[in-house]
Every structure is written in structure tokens, then in C-alpha cells.
Amino acid sequence: MGILANTVSVCHFKVQGELPTQDLYTWVTKQLAANRFNPIDQGSEEMSIGWVHLDDPKASDFETPAACCREHYLMFTLRRDKRSVPSAILKAHLEKAQDEFLAENPGFTKVPKQKREDLKEAVQAMLLSQTLPTPATYDAVWDTRSGILTFTSLSPKVIELFEEQFKKTFEGLRVSAFHPYARAENVLDEGNLVLLKKANKAGGDNYLELIKENQWLGTDFMLWLMYQTMNEASEYSVNQEGILLAKEPFVAYLDDRVVLLGSGENGAQKITVAGPQDHFNEVRSALLNKKQITEATLHLETGDDHWKLTLKGELFHLASFKSPAVKLEKDSSVDEAMEREAVFFERMMLLEKGTQLFDSVFATFLQLRLGSEWVEQEKAIQKWLNVCSFCNGSLA
Template identity: 45%
Template sequence: MGLLSNTVSVSQFDVVGDLPEGDLAQWVGEKLAEHAFSSIENSAEELALGWVELDDFQSMEFSDPSSWWRDDYVAFTLRRDQRRLPSALVKGELQREQQRFLAENPTYQRVPKDKNDELKELVRNRLLVRVLPSPSLMDVVWNLRTGRLTFASVSTRAMDDLTDLFQKTFAGLRLVSVYPMQRARLVAPDALQDALAAENPSAEGSVMEQIRDNQWLGSEFLMWLLYGTTNARSDYQVTCDGPAAAGESFVAYLDNRFLLAGQGNEGAQKVTVVGPQDRFEEVRVALRQGKEIGEATIHMEKLEHQWRLTLKGELFQFGSFKCPTVRIEKGAELEDERLAVFYERMHVFEEGLQLFDSLFAAFLAERLGGQWGQRCQQINQWLEPQ
């Protein structure tokens, strides 16, 4: 599902580097066109990767700036076409070619390795021509004002494709994942920055090291929110920048889905708890057994508007992020109507992220503010069997 869908899974990156002087719209359009998608439908190639326009995955000219340039946003789509050959089909065709070779060369008891490799390549090329490529479309929205890029996928392969192609396209710029510690630095107030740095054992390490050594951010945040959900603490205030006004109240709680993980006698173990919870007894049992919350579904409500997302705690990716519904009026096909929907969609999407960041900031204020020991004691008492 794309970013204009009401539900989408997303990962976020910061764009690092200096933008060129001059006409940015022209520069962006030229760069996207240089690395635009090229079809492999009439060839035997297995994979194609490139940019297409957001509203039309068949269009890759980037000749009209209005197709990708929208005020502070640059919006386009990563298209990945790949042919996939069923292994059983390849195996059957290869066996036939091997039998034909042995029948034509009776002095051989089996096909030599070099010849076998040649037959494999022959079979794959012959079959690839007969198989249509399957397209994958992943939207990209780059906010030039904030430098934040949102990508409509949480797949590791897709994110690798994005970072590689983005850096080839826009030389001098690179993408850095908004990993948990980085998001914490961005939302924590200045007064807590030293305390946050003191909790980071890999302050000078690579991004991967900081992700590995700070998994406590995700697990403790979700534990804190779970305790608040079951002990009548659901009201929070907007404290981070975004469309909503500072100080506005909203409600946040956990429900519906949890993924817990831990080490057991037979190695890593995972427990999934799905459905509405009554005092979260299944989750509490897993926590008492030493497991930690790795993923959970967060609900947020402000006035009549509702958001829902599944937070993946290790990387702070947002799965199945559902925002208030944005609809195109029936029969509307005009460009201004599509633009209106785009801006409204970005508004509710960024407001949901603003609520999430404010919720995360509330956790950090308590976690780093000197009273965490007391809160941990309350959580441990609550975890005890009733």
C-alpha cells in the first residue's frame, strides 16, 4: 500500500548533505529522470529498479514538476520489477536438458560441471523470457524543510534498494535511518540530553552498534506504556513540533497485538498475543518468564480522530500505520483534487507522528528524570500474579 493509503507501513530516514544552489525542482527532476525505471518486460533480464511518478507507476519521464514537486515535499515512487521462476519448473527443465545431453553423448555417465552450469543458464534464460516480471511499488516522500524522508516499506531489502539508489541518484546526499536513539535525541528536551547520552553505551559507535546496544529504548517504552494502559494513565499532551498545537491533549494506549521475545533453554523464543486484552494476563505471564515486548500496537486518539500503528521496537519502524480516513470525492479526477488529498494525507500522517513523538518524549521525561526506580518497582509489583 502507498503513502496515500489510509493504512501503510513506513520507515523514516534523515537526508544528510547539502542541497545544491539554484532551481531545486529542475535538479530533482533531472536526477530522477537519470535513474528512472526502465522496463524489462520485453527482455530476459531478471530485475529492474528505478523511480516512477507517484500518481502513475507507468510514467517515468519526470518532465512536469507538478508530478513530484509539492511545496515542501518531493514525492515519487521506487519501482522494483522482478521475475521469479518456480524452482520445480527450473529443476524439471534442467533434468530434461541433462537427459538430452547424455543421450547425445553416450560416453558420459553424468553431465560435467561446466556443461551443467551452461545448461542451468540456458534453462533460466529460456524460462525468464516466458515469465512476466512482478512489480513492487514503494512510495517516497521527502520533506525538504525538515530533511526527513518517509518510505512506504519496512522490508530490509527494500530499504537497502532505497538507500543505494537514492545515493546514486542524488550524489553528495545520503540516507541515515531514524533509529531509536536518534529519535530520542530529537524529542528529548535539552535538560535531558546529558542523561540520555549517559544511558548510551555506544555514543561514539556506528548506527548498527547504537541500535544493538540501545534496544532498551523500545522494550522499556512499550513496558511503560503497557503499565500506563492498565493503570488509568492514558492522557498525554502534545510537546513536539507538528500540525497539532502545543499543549493539546490526546489519549494513547496499547491493545490488540503484542510480540514478545526472549531466550529459553532451546534458544530464542517468541510469543504473539492477539486480540482485545483483559488485564493483559497473557502478556504479563510472558514478561514474568523473562521475555521483553518487541512489538505492540499503539492506539492514539485526539478529539474524534484516531491513529493506530504497530511499533517495531528494535528499529522504531511503524507497521500498519492507520490514520484518519482521507477520501477522494466520487468521480474526482482533477489535478487540484489529487493535490488536496495529498496535502490532507500528509497533514494527518505527520500529526500521527507528532503524537507518537510526544508520547515517546513523555516516556523519556520519566525514564531520565530521576524517578524511574520508583516506576520500575510499581511495574514489578503489577507483574506479580494476582
């Protein structure tokens, strides 16, 4: 589902590099046009990759900034059309072509190697020309004020493809993963940033090392959230800049689904606990047996609005991020373009509100985790785990 859907999985990037000195929106439009998507419906090409309009994947005419710019947002969609021929079908047609060659050339007892390659290439081209390409689209919205780019896929292969296409399109710019440590840097004040650097377990600035060595950011955060859900009021206040006002109250809690990972006798062991949780007994038992929470479903509520997402702790990807439904007044006098624009702004507002709430909870955790009070908090969490009557080692 695209970014305009009420439920969408997203990851975030930070746009890095020197922005052009000329008008940014004009430059971006020109670069998108130069790397636009070209249809392959009428040909036999195996794949085509390029940019299309976010609200119309059939349109790729980036003639003016209006095609991809709305106020401080830049928006575009990566489209990939791909043809594929099932291996069994290719094999059957290739065998038929080889049999025909041998019948026409009785002097050969088997098809020469080079001829086999030629026949395979010809058969594959023929089959591809008879196969319609399968389209796939992935939306990207770049907030030029914050430099944060939202992308609607969590697939490592698709993310890699997007990173390459972005770098190719916008020379001098690149996107870097907004991983847990980078997000922590983004939500903390100067005083806590000093503490974060001391707690950093990575030896350098390599983003892969920052992710691998600081997985405690995700596991400790979700463990703390689970404890807060069961033992506190789960009430917080907005402490990050954004659409919602500072100190605005909201509720955050875990429920529905928790995934834990740990090592067992036969290697890594994954445990999924699904359904509404009363006491998290099964999860607590697994935690006492050295498992760690790697995914959890988080609910965020303010007023009548409710957001729900599955947090993937290693990279802080937000899966199945469900926002309140877009509510627009229907007006017959408003044309389609204006209605699409209204839907876009409403969706972005709701996504940014949900992200602002998430970042506020994360910042609250970090301030505790990096401070002197964390020692006492750890003791309280461990005490809560130890009173689990369900813990009998059966999940070890």
C-alpha cells in the same frame, strides 16, 4: 499498500549530506530521470530497478519538477520488476535439453561441464523470455523542511535496496535510519539531551551499536505505556511541533496485541498475546519471568480521529499504521491531477498528525525516564506486576 492507503507500514530516515547549491527540486528531478525505471516486459532481462511516479507506477518521465514535487515534499516510488523461474521447471527443461544434446552427439556419454553451463544459460534465458515480470513498488516521501523521509517497507532487503538506490541517485546524499536513539534526540530539548547522552550505552556513534546497546528505549517505553494504560488515564498533551497545536489533549493506550521475547531452556522464546486486554495478566506474568516487550499495538486518539499502529521496539518501525480515512468533497469540476494532489496532501497531513502524537508520547516517557522520578516509577511498575494473581511461572 502505498503511502496513499489508509493503512500502511512505514519506517523513517534522516537525509544526510550537503544539499546542492542549485535549485533542489530541479536537481532531484534530473537525478530521478537519470535513474528512472525501464520496463522489461518485452525482453528477457531478469530484473529492472528504478524510480517511477508515486501516484502512477507506470510513469517514469521525470521531465519537470511537477512529476515529483509538491510544495515542501519530494515524492517518488522505487519500482522493481523481477522475473523468476521455479527451480523445478528449470531443472525439467535443462534435463530435456541435455538429453537432446546427447541424442545429437552419440560420441558423448555425458554432457561436458562447459556445455552444461551453456545449456543452462540458454534454457534460463528462454524461460525468462516466456515469463512476465512481477512488479513491486515502494513509496518514498521526503519532507525537505525536516529532512525526514518516510518509506513504505519494513523488509530489511528492500530497505537495503532503497538505501543503495538513493545513494546512487543523489550523489553526496544518503539516508540514515531514524532508530530509537535518533528519534529520542529529535524530540528532546537541550536539557534532556544532556541526560540522554549520559544514559547512552553505546560506546560510539555507529548506528548499529546505538540500536543494539539502547534497546531499553523501546522495551522501557512499551512497559511504561502498558502500565499507563492499566493504571492512569492515558491522557497526554501535544509537546512536539507539527500540525496539531501545542498542549492539545489526546489519548494513547496499548491494546489488541503484545509480543514479548526472552530466553528459555531451548534458546530465545517469543510470546504473542492477542486480543483486547482487560488486565494484561498473561503479559505481566511473562514480564515477571524476565521477558521483555518487543512489539505492541498502540492507539492514539484526538477528538473524533483515531490512529492505530504496531510499534516494533528495536527500530521504531511503525507497522500497519492506520489513519483516519481520507475525506474529500467530490467535485465534478476538479480534474484528476488536482484530485490526486488533494488526496496526497490529506494523507500526509493525517500521517504527520499521527506521528506528532506518537512523538509526543515518546517525549513524555523520555522526560520521565531520564529524570530522578524514574526510580519511583520503576517501583510502582514492579509493584503492579507483583500483584498479578495469574503469575504462576507457567510461562517461564
